[in-house]
Amino acid sequence: MQDLGTNLELIGERGLQAVYGSEERARRFYETQMLDHLNETMREFIDRQEMMFVGTADDGGNCDATFRAGPPGFVAVLDERQVAWPEYRGNGVMASLGNISTNQHAGLLFVDFQDSIGLHVNGRATIVERLEHPRLAVDPAPGRRPERWVLVDVHEAYIHCRKHIPRLVKVPHDRSWGTDNARSKGGDYFGAAGGPAPVAPPAARRRWWHRLAGG
Incomplete structure (x- = not known):
């Protein structure tokens, strides 16, 4: 068995296509879907x-996957090669934005659970403090306004097949935008507060945090 972790010739999707014999299927996908x-x-x-779901990684390869939501059109399609989404007040960790500040590669996944289909959009992300464009949606929630925006230059766009996407029905749901009330935000649902002491941030993130803190 070949050691895929150390053989540099096999790194990447095309190398693994050759190893696992999926080159022809992949070629058809590239040519017809991407x-x-x-x-x-x-x-x-x-x-x-x-x-949408957002995937990012810092310059050390430490990954983060997160979720963003808003009214229809909250991710604004500025043109065929650019999209933008608003960043609102959150938990203050800035995991996604922190990653983007050191590594601009970002992967977006949109899943329509009623139509049972998905769309991948990969590209180069940039944090912008202000953005003006006629296609930017205004959030109907009272007082909820973006603190900044993330602008993505599209490099790849392709389908996520519907085969295993469940079909879901929307139900009414009250949202407490902008609250710091622990119960409204889910409380300690996973019991983290009662566990052992928190771990330090990953090494690459710690380096950048230390620099920002003046160390």
Whole structure:
């Protein structure tokens, strides 16, 4: 068995396609499903979405996956090669933005659980303090306004097949925007507060935190 972790010739998706014999299937996917921009159907799809998942990593490879949501169109399609989403007041950790500040690669996943289909959008993310564009949506929640924006230059856009996506039905749900009330935010649902002492941030994140703290 080959050691895939140390053989540099096998690193990356194309190398593993050769190892596992999926080159032909991958070639068909690249040629028929992957674009370097958002076509009209993709743009209309994003305009309808109320949620997305965001994947980022810092310059040391420490990863983070998170969730963003808002009214339909909260992720604004500025044109066929750029999208932007608002960043609101959160828990103050800045995990995603901290990653983007050191490594601009970002992966977005939109999943429509009613149509049972998904869309991947990968590209270069940039944090901008202010953004003006006629396609930016205004959040209807009273007083809820972006603190900043993330702008993404699209490099790849492709389908996520519906085969294993469940079909879900929306139900009414009250949201407590901007609250610091622990119960409204989920409380200590996973029992973290009663566990052992918190761990330090990953090494790469710690380095940047130390620098920002003046160390």
